[in-house]
Amino acid sequence: QKEVEQNSGPLSVPEGAIASLNxxxxxxxxxxxxWYRQYSGKSPELIMFIYSNGDKEDGRFTAQLNKASQxxxxxxxxxxxxxxxxxxxxxxxxxxxVTFGIGTKLQVIP
Amino acid sequence: xxxxxxxxxxLIKTRGQQVTLSCSPISGHRSVSWYQQTPGQGLQFLFEYFxxxxxxxxxxxxxxxxxxxxxxxxxxxxSTLELxxxxxxxxxxSLVQGMNYExxxxxxxxxxxx
Numbered sequence: 001q002k003e004v005e006q007n008s009g010p011l012s013v014p015e016g017a018i019a020s021l022n023x024x025x026x027x028x029x030x031x032x033x034x035w036y037r038q039y040s041g042k043s044p045e046l047i048m049f050i051y052s053n054g055d056k057e058d059g060r061f062t063a064q065l066n067k068a069s070q071x072x073x074x075x076x077x078x079x080x081x082x083x084x085x086x087x088x089x090x091x092x093x094x095x096x097x098v099t100f101g102i103g104t105k106l107q108v109i110p
Numbered sequence: 111x112x113x114x115x116x117x118x119x120x121l122i123k124t125r126g127q128q129v130t131l132s133c134s135p136i137s138g139h140r141s142v143s144w145y146q147q148t149p150g151q152g153l154q155f156l157f158e159y160f161x162x163x164x165x166x167x168x169x170x171x172x173x174x175x176x177x178x179x180x181x182x183x184x185x186x187x188x189s190t191l192e193l194x195x196x197x198x199x200x201x202x203x204s205l206v207q208g209m210n211y212e213x214x215x216x217x218x219x220x221x222x223x224x
Contacts, residue, residue, distance in 0.1 A: 043200055043215035043216065043217055043218055044153070044200070044215050045215070046211075046212075046213045046214075049211040051209065088153065090153075093166075094166065095141075095158050095160070095165040095166040096141060096143035096155070096158040096166065096202070096204055096213075097155050097158060097166040097167075097168065098143075098155050099155070100152055100153040100154070100155075101152075102152050103152065
């Protein structure tokens with residue numbers, strides 16, 4: 001059973017700070033990974049897709065992948081109250097077969 | 111560009127009945143995948159269709175089935191409903207071009223089984 005582990009939180013950060021969200025996965029053969037944002041009562045939204053070791057940046061978001069250590073992280077710079085949501089880490093097994101973590105609830109305090 | 115649409119948005123069914131949910135993907139997206147979201151189990155993959163073929167499926171019983179039509183619209187069916195099937199059912203349409211990945215979820219269908 002492939003597993004994706006996340007701390008459910010809540011993770012509270014002050015506005016303007018860097019939020020760091022972490023995720024570990026069990027299958028060493030996993031190749032690609034997603035980060036989703038889900039606002040309460042809304043559908044998930046894909047915010048990052050990463051498949052290479054290292055960092056991938058998109059605006060205020062940076063995804064970091066370390067396959068040797070089997071972890072993926074998401075950094076949100078200059079956090080805003082509008083970033084308050086649940087962030088889901090997911091491992092792609094191919095053809096959209098995705099194993100999700102339970103999600104980390106992020107609270108950005110004004 | 112219109113988003114992913116799902117119908118109906120809400121459903122109430124009785125144990126033992128069956129239900130059909132519909133999903134229309136974004137124009138040009140040929141991959142449609144289905145997920146179940148519950149408070150206890152989180153988000154779980156059901157199956158994925160591409161060009162009318164199921165390419166992958168998750169660990170759900172055979173009561174859960176789906177299909178995709180030539181216009182990429184997809185339906186999922188749950189037969190012999192159980193109380194535990196109460197959940198939010200989400201579909202997503204995807205487009206993969208090289209290493210670029212695009213995926214959008216629909217608003218979901220909230221199914222309540224009584």
